Amino acid sequence: MNMITFMIALSLALSIALTALNFWLAQMTPDSEKLSPYECGFDPLGSARLPFSIRFFLVAILFLLFDLEIALLLPLPWATQLQAPTTTLAWTSILILLLTLGLVYEWIQGGLEWAE
Secondary structure, eight states, X not given: OOHHHHHHHHHHHHHHHHHHHHHHHSOOOXXXXXXXXXXXXXXXXXXXXXXXXXXXXXXXXXXXHHHHHHHHHTTHHHHTTSSOHHHHHHHXXXXXXXXXXXXXXXXXXXXTOSOO
């Protein structure tokens, strides 16, 4: 038996075993929250005039901000091969410091507390 056939058989057997294990161990009694069509914290069948918490949007904006941080730091390994890698390190350190200070400020102000 050559190596490719062995790898295909092994990956197929592992996939079947893990799928069977998932069906065997999975919790088959979901609660009403997981069965609802919306999981964002409000009743979709109620009145549309109810006030919606601004905290949901603040958490979403914070998530987008830190997601953007990852996108800005992705080219860093290639930027260290430039002629002045210390400049790259300085700008990266400034970016991470500013975002860390912003996170600490939000934490102190209570912007990360979901429930009041």
